[in-house]
Amino acid sequence: MEQNRRPSAAPLSGLERSTLRELLIHGPKSRAEIARELGMSRASLTRVTRTLIEQGLIADGPLELRGATGRPSEVLRIRPEGRRFLGVKLTSDRLFAVVTDLAAQAQAAYDEPLVSQSVEDAVAQIGGVYERLAAEHPGIEAVGIGLAGDVVSKGGQQILLESPFLGWREVPLAELVSERVGLPATAENDTRALTAAEHWFGVGAGYESMVLITVGTGVGVGIVVDGKVVTGANGKAGNLEHLPVEPTGPRCDRGHRGCLVAYLANAAIVGALRTPGLDYASVLQLARNGDPAARQAFRDAGHALGVLAATLANTMDPEKIVITGDGIAVTELAREELDAAIAANRHPDGAPIALDIQPFEFDEWARAGAVLAIRDFLRF
Missing domain, CATH: 3.30.420.40 (ATPase, nucleotide binding domain)
Structure with missing residues (x-):
């Protein structure tokens, strides 16, 4: 498939990568704004932008008034097709x-x-x-x-x-x-x-700290601190599936009683009905039709999600908490329980949580x- 390969270009320098990231994450900026943000001299910025333009990664945009006073400046923008x-x-x-x-x-x-x-x-x-x-x-x-x-x-x-x-x-x-x-x-x-993806191109763009919670087949947590995604020494940062929620609750597949995944995972919601032949889609439809057992399963899941959100807010103090995933319907069917659990478990002196619920497509x-x-x- 060599015909599909792009001709090799010289690797980008640190300043070139920083300039490209700045435009990619924060949008078009004037040369003066980039130099000020990255602490570059005018000569360095000229060299950097020339290289990025030659490689087809950025382009000059239209003149814009970038401040309350002064003359319009020519802005630089990303060329996404590059x-x-x-x-x-x-x-x-x-x-x-x-x-x-x-x-x-x-x-x-x-x-x-x-x-x-x-x-x-x-x-x-x-x-x-x-x-x-x-x-x-x-x-x-x-x-x-x-x-x-x-x-x-x-x-x-x-x-x-x-x-x-x-x-x-x-x-x-x-x-x-x-x-x-x-x-x-x-x-x-x-x-x-x-x-x-959310931190650079979604609702977390521009934030130095955020937490993302995914609900669905499992429960995932991603953490951003000082603008970087936290991995952990063993690749396990954010592994909170077995956070205790209710000591007398159902057991998960690891034998823990009343942990987060025992309530919040799609399979746990299905299992709560104790009815053979059901899947998540059918339980979701039952809940939307008002079935008491299905509604209770989602209420319990919403409570567990609220405990998780409050725990993360207390621990990380993020600027934003994003909730998404293919099990996002829990926020629709149990928003009252979600909010109540946050209120009950949030530190008394904690600031209000900036909660952002995002729709989800599997792609x-x-x-x-x-x-x-x-x-x-x-x-x-």
């Missing part, structure tokens, strides 16, 4: 992929069943999907893969320590994919990938993989 990236999301049985531009806007989406859960087959399948999409969207710069599991850096190499849904342990997934497709690749826990997981590739391209 680069393309492939994002991949792996579940236990399916592969989702998107191609995005530099601003993480999806240009194509694709999904197919996993051939098998073997590492070799999954890597080969990612390679095949890359070839299929690159034929239609040439110039893909890098690949990012998100999946449930713990990812850490060891000796300069990314290692997937464990992915329970796939049964993988100690897998250098990013390196294997990079060797297969001939492009830089990076891998990360899917919730942290989604957190990175967002794959788009988050592309954001990983974009961030790696900018070495962030």
Whole structure:
């Protein structure tokens, strides 16, 4: 597939990456604003912007009045079409992929069943999907893969320590994919990938601290502190699925009584009805139709979500807490219980929580993989 490769360009310098990030995250700015924000001299900024323009990454925009007084200034803006990236999301049985531009806007989406859960087959399948999409969207710069599991850096190499849904342990997934497709690749826990996407391109843009909670098949937590996504020493930062909620509550699959996942995961909501043959979609419909047992299951889940949100607010003191995921209906059906649990568990002197509930499409997981590739391209 060499015909789909972009001709190699010189690696970006630190100042060039910083300038590109500034425009990518905060939008068009004048040269004076960029120099002031990044502490660059005029000569350095001239060299930096010249390189970025030559590489097709930024362009001059129209004149704008950038202050209350003074003359209009010419602004610089990102050229989103300047680069393309492939994002991949792996579940236990399916592969989702998107191609995005530099601003993480999806240009194509694709999904197919996993051939098998073997590492070799999954890597080969990612390679095949890359070839299929690159034929239609040439110039893909890098690949990012998100999946449930713990990812850490060891000796300069990314290692997937464990992915329970796939049964993988100690897998250098990013390196294997990079060797297969001939492009830089990076891998990360899917919730942290989604957190990175919201922080740069979503409702968290511009915030130095935020927390993202995903509800659905599992419960995930992503944390941003000082503008960086927190990973943790062992790739387990934000692992709060077993936070105690109610000591006399139901047991989770690990034997904990009344923990967060025993109430809030989609399977826990289904299991609360004790009725064979139900799935999450059918329980959701029952709740919306007023079924008492289904409504109670969602109320219990909403309470658990409120305990989690308050705990994170008390611990992290973030500027914003975002809630999303394919189980987001809990915020619709149990908002009263969610708010009551926050009020009951929030520190008495704590500021009001800036709660942002975001709708969710499953392709967002794959788009988050592309954001990983974009961030790696900018070495962030």
